Amino acid sequence: MKLLVINNLASGFGEGAVYDFVRSFSADGDEVTMRSTDGSSDLRTFLYDAEDYDAVVAAGGDGTIATVTYLLADTGIPVLPFPAGTANLLAMNLASPTEPHALAKMTREMRCMDFDIGEIELPSGEHCGFSIMAGAGYDATIMKGAAAGKKLLGPMAYFTSAVANATPQHATFTLSIDGHEVKSSGVGVIIANFSKIQFDLSLVHENLPRDGAFDVVVLNTKDAFGLIPALIACVLDRSGEFPGRTDALEIYRGREITVEADPPLVVQYDGEVTSRTTPFAVRMLPKAARFIVSEECCRVFAEA
Structure with a gap:
């Protein structure tokens, strides 16, 4: 070979x-x-x-x-x-x-x-690919904050960063999902292909990276503490209970998504925090x- x-x-x-x-x-x-x-x-x-x-x-x-x-x-x-x-x-x-x-x-x-896999188009016109997820807001803040401690703390650096940045920027979102407009607000938007994140937790119940669609997750809360009920629901998934994700997470499905935020939020894809801010667009590559x-x-x- x-x-x-x-x-x-x-x-x-x-x-x-x-x-x-x-x-x-x-x-x-x-x-x-x-x-x-x-x-x-x-x-x-x-x-x-x-x-x-x-x-x-x-x-x-x-x-x-x-x-x-x-x-x-x-x-x-x-x-x-x-x-x-x-x-x-x-x-x-x-x-x-x-x-x-x-x-x-x-x-x-x-x-x-x-x-x-997903393709993300940044405001600069640059195109990049992602396998797991892309997003803007709190997830990018966590990844940026974790960068300095990853070699020392490993995956725990993400948890430490999440706690240290418990009051992220709140924004108003305008989403275009397969041509349909959605208005919302919160601390971040995540476009997920694979659903599992750190510590083997799943953003959504099903992990469907072969079905030609993304899960669009709005972190609809004022601060990180508002995500705790949703986090508990993610943990309970592992026991087979599959509870609802609570009002802290708004979940949609789509193949082509555009995300606008006011004020603009930093964009990340697969853990790579960019120097760009919203708006950004993603499309599915089935x-x-x-x-x-x-x-x-x-x-x-x-x-x-």
């Missing part, structure tokens, strides 16, 4: 698990090419010959994986999301192992499934990503 490994050296804790993966994967006759970045290189220059490989390994955080996946959208080239970041939400949503030897075995088996997945992932999403 031939593998192309895109390795973000700046992701996560820098423990180098991807090198253990390569050693575990490699067998007689294999060819593994590794191209490394510290985050400053244009990944397009790394993927010019991706079609010459059996698969591409995207080793980094969710932002790195999202960029590689978007650049390879609709090519049919299998991508292994290698969880080398802090939160690794995509790997969690896909029920992928995190241990490099298990990931090597999974790659050798080449079990693939196609998943939806089953544009081909991921190498586990048996458990096949069971979960084949049933869905």
Whole structure:
């Protein structure tokens, strides 16, 4: 087999698990090419010959994986999301192992499934891709606040940031969802493809990243404390009770969404906090990503 490994050296804790993966994967006759970045290189220059490989390994955080996946959208080239970041939400949503030897075995088996991804258009006209979710407001504030502590605290940095920013900016929202206008207000808007966030909590009841539509979630509260009932409902999902999400979350469904906010709010996608503010637009790219997945992932999403 031939593998192309895109390795973000700046992701996560820098423990180098991807090198253990390569050693575990490699067998007689294999060819593994590794191209490394510290985050400053244009990944397009790394993927010019991706079609010459059996698969591409995207080793980094969710932002790195999202960029590689978007650049390879609709090519049919299998991508292994290698969880080398802090939160690794995509790997969690896909029920992928995190241990490099298990990931090597999974790659050798080449079990693939196609998943939806999103395309976000920023006010500058720049287009980017996301696998998990994009949004503006409180989620971007949490991710920006967590950046400095991720290497020390890991996923707990997001919780610490959420507490430290308990009174985020409140805004009035105008949403266009498949041509229908929705007016609302709150501290943020999240456009979700995969539903699971940190600590294995789900924004919505069902995780449906292969159905060609997003969940649009408005955080309809004045401050972070107003989200506590919704957080408790997310926790109870894990026990099988599936309670309503309370009035703190307004949930819609759509394929093409435009978000405007007054005042403007900072935009993020898959954990990458941009320097841009609303408005922004997203559109669905149905089953544009081909991921190498586990048996458990096949069971979960084949049933869905």
